[in-house]
Amino acid sequence: DTGVSQNPxxxxxxxxxxxxxxxxxxxxxxxxxxxxxxxxxxxxFLTYFQNEAQLEKSRxxxxxxxxxxxxxxxxxxxxxxxxxxxxxxxxxxxxxRDRGHYEQYFGPGTRLTVT
Amino acid sequence: TQLLEQSPxxxxxxxxxxxxxxxxxxxxxxxxxxxxxxxxxxxxxxxTVVTGGEVKKxxxxxxxxxxxxxxxxxxxxxxxxxxxxxxxxxxxxxAGKSTFGDGTTLTVKP
Numbered sequence: 001d002t003g004v005s006q007n008p009x010x011x012x013x014x015x016x017x018x019x020x021x022x023x024x025x026x027x028x029x030x031x032x033x034x035x036x037x038x039x040x041x042x043x044x045f046l047t048y049f050q051n052e053a054q055l056e057k058s059r060x061x062x063x064x065x066x067x068x069x070x071x072x073x074x075x076x077x078x079x080x081x082x083x084x085x086x087x088x089x090x091x092x093x094x095x096x097r098d099r100g101h102y103e104q105y106f107g108p109g110t111r112l113t114v115t
Numbered sequence: 116t117q118l119l120e121q122s123p124x125x126x127x128x129x130x131x132x133x134x135x136x137x138x139x140x141x142x143x144x145x146x147x148x149x150x151x152x153x154x155x156x157x158x159x160x161x162x163t164v165v166t167g168g169e170v171k172k173x174x175x176x177x178x179x180x181x182x183x184x185x186x187x188x189x190x191x192x193x194x195x196x197x198x199x200x201x202x203x204x205x206x207x208x209x210a211g212k213s214t215f216g217d218g219t220t221l222t223v224k225p
Binding site for chain 2: 004006031035040041043045048055056091093102103104105106109
């Protein structure tokens with residue numbers, strides 16, 4: 001079990017550019033979640049997948065954000081036309097329903113800085 | 116909207132002291148989880164509590180879930196500098212989606 005991995009760990013971009021982040025979940029986990037965390041706050045839910053299906057999106061996920069999980073394995077989160085307010089830590093988590101409840105395991109995150 | 120409030124927001128204590136942090140909500144969750152997060156890293160799951168009134172112990176950490184499954188506490192005995200970090204609670208809905216509090220930042224001074 002190698003855990004959840006995310007790439008890149010850090011991304012600095014200029015306002016208006018597009019960025020894409022990747023998440024590789026724990027292999028046997030069928031659910032994958034994206035969260036965003038800003039300084040001094042807890043993670044906020046963005047969206048989640050069960051296998052390849054995107055089942056829920058938060059109102060935080062504007063039309064500049066898109067997420068995919070094409071084969072039910074890794075996922076990508078793309079932000080188009082980045083804004084300074086997009087600067088945050090983007091966290092990915094995966095889970096399976098074990099013993100009747102879910103336990104999420106987080107990756108190390110991708111720190112995005114928009115200048 | 117389900118909200119989780121954590122208190123205190125910041126806590127600074129000396130090594131060897133005991134402490135309790137709290138997580139309160141007006142909503143009922145199917146389970147509640149505690150995480151510890153270090154700067155620049157993702158949260159690491161410490162424990163999941165499921166049953167109202169449940170108490171779980173993890174070495175010097177004791178977690179309690181309220182009878183009504185709306186609140187929880189984390190008690191640390193004889194805190195050590197290695198306990199320093201951000202402690203987050205998260206309420207889990209039936210779909211597995213988590214709602215997080217804003218955390219308690221704990222600093223344990225040697």
